[in-house]
Amino acid sequence: MLQRGWYYYDFLVITGDAYVDHPSFGTAIISRVLEAEGYRVAILAQPNWRELSSFTDMGRPRYGVFINGGNIDSMVAHYTAARKRRHDDAYSPGNRAGLRPDRATIVYANKVREAFGDIPIVIGGLEASLRRFAHYDYWEDKVRRSILLDAQADLLTYGMGERATRQLAALLAAGTPAAEITAVKGTCFLTKDPSVCAFPAVTVASYETVTRDKRAYAAANLVEYDEHDPIRGRAVIQPHGDRYLIANPPAMPLDTQELDEVAELPYLREPHPVYDTMGGVPAIEEVRFSVTHNRGCFGACKFCSLAFHQGRMVTSRSHESILREVTALTQHPGFKGYIHDVGGPTANFRRPSCQKQRKHGLCKHRDCLAPTPCPNLDADHTDYLLLLRKLREIPGIKKIFIRSGIRFDYLLQDKNGEFFADLVKHHISxxxxxxxxxxxxxxxxxxxxxxxxxxxxxxxxxxxxxxxxxxxxxxxxxxxxxxxxxxxxxxxxxxxxxxxxxxxxxxxxxxxxxxxxxxxxxxxxxxxxxxxxxxxxxxxxxxxxxxxxxxxxxxxxxxxxxxxxxxxxxxxxxxxxxxxxxxxxxxxxxPAKPAAGKRGQSTAPAHKKGKSPTRPGRGPRRKHR
Structure with missing residues (x-):
C-alpha cells in the first residue's frame, strides 16, 4: 500500500490459503476481478486468527470484507476421512499444517466483526458454498445450522462467484446497506420477513426440523440439490429459529467471452514471493503449467461437491484464449516443454450434455450419464480434439498431457473414435x-x-x-x-x-x-x-x-x-x-505335504463348498505390473 501511495483501500479479501496469484485459486480470481472493476483490493492470506492486530494492520476497508476458507473446506484440509489430524497442508507455505483454524470462514468472519464492527461481511468459496443450508457436519457428527449464522456475516456467495461479487461490490460501493441487498443471484441472506424474496421460491423444512427428523433432512437436501440450476432453479427458503435463510437462485455461468476475460486477467501465476524463504507453496506445482478450459460437470457423482458448487452446466473458454495462455507459458523461465493438463472438473466436457439444457436447464431426477446415458446425450469431442491439435502445434511444446478426470462413459458414447485415438497417441504420461x-x-x-x-x-x-x-x-x-x-x-x-x-x-x-x-x-x-x-x-x-x-x-x-x-x-x-x-x-x-500314495493321487483337503481341491504349496505365479 505504501509503495502504491494508497492511503485507503476499498475491499479486504481474506483467505485460509497462502496467496497464489494463479487462476486455479479462487482468491486470486475474485481479487483480480475486483481490481479490474477499478477497486483497490488488499489481500490478507492466512492471518493469525489469535491476534486482532492481524486483521487491523492495513486499516478499515471503505466498503466491505470478502472471506473464504481456502480452495478446499478447512476441515477437509485438516482431517482425514478417519478424522485423524493431517500433518501437512499443500495450500500453506512449506506444506505446513496448522496455519489456518478449523472452520476458517467462521473464525475469520467473527474476528472481522470484532475488529471493524458493523462493516459489511460477505463469505464465499467452497466452504461457505457447501454449508449454506443446514448441513450434516461429519466432524461433529451432527447437523449444524447455515454457516451464515455462525459467521455473523451479512451475505454469502455460492458457486463460482464472479457475477455475484461484481454486483455486490457495486452495490456496497454505492452505499447500499447490506441488509437491503436481497436480489442478487448466487447469494444467500437472512431475514425475518420471507416476503422480501425477489424470486419464485420453495420452502424446505426448518433447521430445527431437519435436526430431529432424518426424513425431513433427506427431503430438504434433495430440493436444495435440484434447485441448483441457473435456468429453472428457484430460491430456497429454510427457517432458522425466528429468521429465514433465503438462498437466491444460482447465477448464470460465465459465457465463453466472460471466461476468457477472467482467465486472462494479469495473474503472475506464482505464489507471493514472501513464501520463497518458507519452502514455497506446494499446491502451485500441479497447476503452474496447466490450463483450465471449462467449468461445470454434468457427471453428477453423488459424492462430489461440484454439482452443488460449480453446478452441472458446462461452459468453456475459446480456443484463442487458451492458445494465448499456452503460448505465454512457453516463455516462463521454468517451462520445459510440457503442459501438465488441459482440463477442468471433467476434462472431456466442453459443451452442455444436450441442446435442451440451454433453454430449460438440467433435468430434475435424471442424470445425463448414469446408470445409463440419456437418449438426448450429445457426446461429441470434436471441439476438444481440435483444441488439443492446435496446442500441439505451438512452438516450444513437446507434450500436452490430460491429467484431470476423463469421463470414460461419455467418451464411449462418442461414435467417432478420433479423440480416443489421439488421447492414447499424444496425451497420456x-x-x-x-x-x-x-x-x-x-x-x-x-x-x-x-x-x-x-x-x-x-x-x-x-x-x-x-x-x-x-x-x-x-x-x-x-x-x-x-x-x-x-x-x-x-x-x-x-x-x-x-x-x-x-x-x-x-x-x-x-x-x-x-x-x-x-x-x-x-x-x-x-x-x-x-x-x-x-x-x-x-x-x-x-x-x-x-x-x-x-x-x-x-x-x-x-x-x-x-x-x-x-x-x-x-x-x-x-x-x-x-x-x-x-x-x-x-x-x-x-497344509501338510501329501502322504506317499499312488501316482497322481493327493491327500490335500478338498476346498469347501464342493469346489476343486486347492494346490498344496505355492499358488500359481502371476505377473503384476
Whole structure:
C-alpha cells in the first residue's frame, strides 16, 4: 500500500490459503476481478486468527470484507476421512499444517466483526458454498445450522462467484446497506420477513426440523440439490429459529467471452514471493503449467461437491484464449516443454450434455450419464480434439498431457473414435487415471456411476488402441471404499474384481462425507433422498478400516484386517492357494505335504463348498505390473 501511495483501500479479501496469484485459486480470481472493476483490493492470506492486530494492520476497508476458507473446506484440509489430524497442508507455505483454524470462514468472519464492527461481511468459496443450508457436519457428527449464522456475516456467495461479487461490490460501493441487498443471484441472506424474496421460491423444512427428523433432512437436501440450476432453479427458503435463510437462485455461468476475460486477467501465476524463504507453496506445482478450459460437470457423482458448487452446466473458454495462455507459458523461465493438463472438473466436457439444457436447464431426477446415458446425450469431442491439435502445434511444446478426470462413459458414447485415438497417441504420461469407483451395481447406483461393464468396455478398447499404436501405457482405476450402500460382502466382491484384473490399486479413497452432497445425506440419514429407501451405511471406524483394507489386500500390513474381514463374512473360501484366493493361510494353518500314495493321487483337503481341491504349496505365479 505504501509503495502504491494508497492511503485507503476499498475491499479486504481474506483467505485460509497462502496467496497464489494463479487462476486455479479462487482468491486470486475474485481479487483480480475486483481490481479490474477499478477497486483497490488488499489481500490478507492466512492471518493469525489469535491476534486482532492481524486483521487491523492495513486499516478499515471503505466498503466491505470478502472471506473464504481456502480452495478446499478447512476441515477437509485438516482431517482425514478417519478424522485423524493431517500433518501437512499443500495450500500453506512449506506444506505446513496448522496455519489456518478449523472452520476458517467462521473464525475469520467473527474476528472481522470484532475488529471493524458493523462493516459489511460477505463469505464465499467452497466452504461457505457447501454449508449454506443446514448441513450434516461429519466432524461433529451432527447437523449444524447455515454457516451464515455462525459467521455473523451479512451475505454469502455460492458457486463460482464472479457475477455475484461484481454486483455486490457495486452495490456496497454505492452505499447500499447490506441488509437491503436481497436480489442478487448466487447469494444467500437472512431475514425475518420471507416476503422480501425477489424470486419464485420453495420452502424446505426448518433447521430445527431437519435436526430431529432424518426424513425431513433427506427431503430438504434433495430440493436444495435440484434447485441448483441457473435456468429453472428457484430460491430456497429454510427457517432458522425466528429468521429465514433465503438462498437466491444460482447465477448464470460465465459465457465463453466472460471466461476468457477472467482467465486472462494479469495473474503472475506464482505464489507471493514472501513464501520463497518458507519452502514455497506446494499446491502451485500441479497447476503452474496447466490450463483450465471449462467449468461445470454434468457427471453428477453423488459424492462430489461440484454439482452443488460449480453446478452441472458446462461452459468453456475459446480456443484463442487458451492458445494465448499456452503460448505465454512457453516463455516462463521454468517451462520445459510440457503442459501438465488441459482440463477442468471433467476434462472431456466442453459443451452442455444436450441442446435442451440451454433453454430449460438440467433435468430434475435424471442424470445425463448414469446408470445409463440419456437418449438426448450429445457426446461429441470434436471441439476438444481440435483444441488439443492446435496446442500441439505451438512452438516450444513437446507434450500436452490430460491429467484431470476423463469421463470414460461419455467418451464411449462418442461414435467417432478420433479423440480416443489421439488421447492414447499424444496425451497420456505413462498412465491414464479414470474413476470406475466400484464394481457392484447397487453401490454404483448410489454413487451415480455407470455399472462396471462400461468401464470394462473402455479398458478393452484402451488396451486395443495401445497395442495398435505401440504404446505401453497403463490404466489406473480410482476406487472408493465404504460409500453408502457398500456392505462388507460388496467390498469383498470388489477385492475379487481387483484380483481378476491383476492390478493392485496404489491408492484407495475412503468415502469422505463432505457437507451438502447427496452421498453425505445418505450417510447421515440412512436414506437415499432420491427414493427415500433405506441404504446400508458402513459407519463404524473399524468396518471402514476393513473395507479399505480389502481393496488393498496384497499389502502385508493389511493382512490381519483382510483375514478378519473374510472370516467375518464367512468367505474362508478366499483363503487358500487357488488363483481366486485373496490370502494364503497363515503358516500355522498351512497344509501338510501329501502322504506317499499312488501316482497322481493327493491327500490335500478338498476346498469347501464342493469346489476343486486347492494346490498344496505355492499358488500359481502371476505377473503384476
Amino acid at each position: 505413462g498412465q491414464l487415471k479414470v474413476a470406475p469407483e466400484h464394481c457392484v451395481g447397487h453401490v454404483l447406483d448410489a454413487m451415480g456411476k455407470p455399472h462396471i461393464g462400461t468401464y470394462e468396455k473402455f479398458r478393452e478398447k484402451y488396451q486395443r488402441l495401445n497395442q495398435k499404436y505401440g504404446k505401453n501405457q497403463y490404466l489406473v482405476p480410482y476406487l472408493m471404499s465404504s460409500h453408502p450402500g457398500c456392505t462388507l460382502d460388496d467390498a469383498i466382491a470388489m477385492a475379487q474384481w481387483i484380483n481378476k484384473t491383476g492390478r493392485q490399486p496404489e491408492q484407495v479413497q475412503d468415502f469422505y462425507p463432505t457437507p451438502g452432497t447427496l452421498s453425505t445425506c445418505m450417510y447421515y440419514t440412512g436414506l437415499d433422498p432420491r427414493t427415500m429407501q433405506p441404504v446400508y451405511i458402513p459407519k463404524s471406524p473399524h468396518e471402514k478400516e476393513l473395507q479399505r483394507a480389502l481393496l488393498q489386500w496384497k499389502r502385508p500390513e493389511k493382512r490381519r484386517l483382510v483375514m478378519e474381514a473374510l472370516h467375518k463374512a464367512g468367505r474362508e473360501d478366499l483363503i487358500g492357494y487357488g488363483p481366486q484366493c485373496l490370502l494364503r493361510p497363515s503358516k500355522a494353518a498351512a
